[in-house]
Amino acid sequence: MSDTPTVLEQKPASSQWYLIGITKGLVITFSHLIKNIFNKKQMMTINYPEEKYDYSSRFKGNHILTVKKDGAIRCTACMLCATNCPAECIKITASEHPNPEVEKYPISYEIDMLRCVFCGYCEEACPVDAIRLGPEWQTPGLNGADFTYDIKHLAYRANLKGGVQSVVDDKERLKAGI
């Protein structure tokens, strides 16, 4: 066996004296225990689900479809996100918008969250900052719950408070003549 090539570290014989290691480990455990007893604020763990941890806004969690200043959906239904999505979980139906300045918009936009791998490629592909991966990470549901999120959920769910505004604004762009 010993002449077989290996990528594992060969431990010296002294490592067989495990009592030293165990003692070291226990010192760490107890020092944390004592620290946490006397300084609760510094404690690393929280009482989930009563307490929740807020991730940074850069966390790649559940998708948000952004809105324009007037509250309408920002997405132009270009389908670049759907094209880029490696899990093929975005389904968009485009339609003609009554306002010729908008021209094209999605009448349905669905993401199958159970297939999504949260890679963020959709966010990267979008030319108008219409889709973002938000900091929301909990996606609980009862048995049989529907994890195919539609526009109503993606853009206007209650905790978005009327929608997240996109940074790309067509009106400003048109005024600047770009």
Place this chain on the structure above:
Amino acid sequence: MPKCTINGVELEVKDGTTIIQAMYDNHQKIAHYCWHPGLSIAGVCRLCMVEIEGNPRLQIACNTVVTEGMKINNTSLKVQEAVKWGLDFHLINHPLDCPICDQAGECGLQDQYMDFGQYTSEMAEPKQKKRKVVDLGPTIVLDSERCILCSRCVRFTDEVSKTNELGIFNRGDHAEIGTHDGKKLDNNYSLNTVDICPVGALTSKDFRFKQRAWYLKDSETICNGCSTGCNVKVYFNKEGLFRVKPTYNPEVNGYWMCDEGRNVYKFANKEYRQSQTLQLSQGVWKQLENPGKAAKDLADVLSKVNSSELALVMTGQQTNEEYQSILNVFVNNFKNKNVYHWNSHAATADQFDGLLIRGDKNPNTKGLQNALSSFGIATKWSDLENGIKQNTIKTLIVVGPENVGVYNDLQEKFEQFSNVKNLIVLTTSNVVKFEGFKNLSLATIIPMKTFVEKTGSFTNYAGKVQKFKRATTIMSTALTLDEFASLISGQDLQINPVPIQDLFVADNTPVDQVRLDHRKKNEFLFTKG
């Protein structure tokens, strides 16, 4: 026959050939917008620049005729720079709204930019705004901002459709495509302008926003809209078919096709298709398991039917091969020559608009006529009508039309057929409402495949036999007439599975180093020391 050298390749071309034509025929890449092989030369886009040895200035390839000993290239730095900055001029006022532009993915600007451009815009001035989403007519929407004024569409309405609806109005950067006041772009060939528009300025109302171009596959086939038999491409994906475009065939349709033919894909899509095998007996409609079994069961029924009481009705919408096999079964197995040709367009068959459209809306009338006469069948439609009335025809098999949009007498004819004792309908479409027929007592409806789902050939008005191959499958359970013919003759369908070795080509990828027994033991190539 002048000889010339283009990009180092020696060519001999016909007298009067332009440089671009010579390059096009030899599959050499050259940037161009305004030149189209089917239209006159305009020379307005200035993109087809070439360098000719001995000529200090670049020339446009589309309007320069090849002369003896010309040495031409379009790969030198000088040409590349000219094309690049020519493209920049085209894009000065271009909105670049590719995300919402239907042309994206097959756009001349995008292609040429990737091939020859790749610059950063030098423009500081704001862009000139023009009209967007202009309703040009019943079929087409115009976006003036995207137009590069190549004038292909104007030349098309001038030279090909000869309707002269389009023109270029205003001057300078205000110039735009339009129609005269109150006029519409409305002719039988209008959608060709969408095909030839190199950018997304002209878009088809029917196809607009339905799909992105890169989600579609294409396959060449023959239009089944009329007896001209234009060569077309159908575009489809797993959701169905989405559009039809012409392909070049100098002997049949040139570069064009008519607007009516653009609709033929609709009747092959799921919405219009008969999906179930249905049987009516004792007043109840019952859904049968599958059409193959239904056809097989018919074999017994038909073999017991008295030959003189059995008849077959066919339209000019199936393939030549299918006609052969069904007629073969009828004439040789059933010893029956009661085959009738249902042609709703017999009266208008000779109409022709001078370009492509013919009055006979069946792609294969000629093929059916040839097949019938080769089996020595000559019947009159009135015999069938009398036979149904006098109850001498008791079992009737009807092979319905595929392109149901052109059969105005569909409901009426089927009402007539419903008077027989046993009606067997082979149909692709679900538009006929059989429930309303009071006299119908025993009926079987079998779903069939359409022209995009089978391989075969059509014979057009001039007797030209054109082959086409299967594009896709929309209704997988449906039968072809071939299959139906062998099933009713009592044979089983032959399925010839391709051996797996022929499907996959062996390659040289090294075999996986991690073997199954490693995986089982959760142990990989390294072992613990």
